[in-house]
Each structure stands twice: as C-alpha cells, then as structure tokens.
Amino acid sequence: MDKEILKQYIDACEQVKEAKEDILRLKKNRKKIVQDRVSGSAHEFPYTAKSFHIEGLSYPVVKDPDELDRREAILQERLQRAEEIKRQVEAWMLTIPQRMQRIIRYRVFEELSWNEVAIRMGRKATADSVRMEYTNFMKSE
Numbered sequence: 001m002d003k004e005i006l007k008q009y010i011d012a013c014e015q016v017k018e019a020k021e022d023i024l025r026l027k028k029n030r031k032k033i034v035q036d037r038v039s040g041s042a043h044e045f046p047y048t049a050k051s052f053h054i055e056g057l058s059y060p061v062v063k064d065p066d067e068l069d070r071r072e073a074i075l076q077e078r079l080q081r082a083e084e085i086k087r088q089v090e091a092w093m094l095t096i097p098q099r100m101q102r103i104i105r106y107r108v109f110e111e112l113s114w115n116e117v118a119i120r121m122g123r124k125a126t127a128d129s130v131r132m133e134y135t136n137f138m139k140s141e
Contacts, residue, residue: 012085019079026072103134
C-alpha cells in the first residue's frame, strides 16, 4: 500500500458525504407530489363550469425517464469507490507503527493543528517534533 492513498482519504470522506446527499436529494425529487386545480366548462349546452383537482409525482425536467436511474447508479458507483479508498487507508493504517497511527489520525483525520497533536501525544512532544516525525515518515520508503 502506498502512502499516497492517505492524501486521497480526506477527499474520499468528503465525496462519501456529497454522494449520500445527492442520492437523498434525487430520491426526494422523485417522491415530490404536486397538486393543481383546473377549471373549465362543458362543451355542450348548458356550459356548466366544472373544477378538477389534479395531483401527481413531479420529476425533474429530463427528456429521458431512465435518466434519473442512470444518475442514481452513477452516484452509487461514486459512493462505493470513495468508501473503498477509505477501507484501503484504514487497512494501511494497521501496518504502520502505533505512534504514527495516532499522529496521522489526529493530524489528517481529525484535522488538528500540530500544537494540538503534540498535546494529545503527550510525553513532552512539541509541535515541531511531531511535525518532523510525520514528515520523515512520509518521506521514508
């Protein structure tokens, strides 16, 4: 496993959130019920005025009715790929030293500053020492 996948992790997490929101929005649009009232008169005498209540499902403006299904399939695929990257990073994390796992978790996953990471690491760690440890680890093979 390459360390480069760690850089993709944050984007993968965001893409999972965005894809789930898009899928939810698409499903809401499919289930949106619209209502209207139409009035008119009979074609023949006595031209009685009539009123009708109309309701139905509203679909976004698409020329092809299967377009919604294709959009949802694409979003599902995007979600699966992003979740796969997340799983790969979590598996890779198990192969590195515990201390580096903690540093990466705090800095990359929780997006803490180097000072906050040093405080969490304890044992007289400083922001610079933790940052250098991380930098050296990422440069090494």
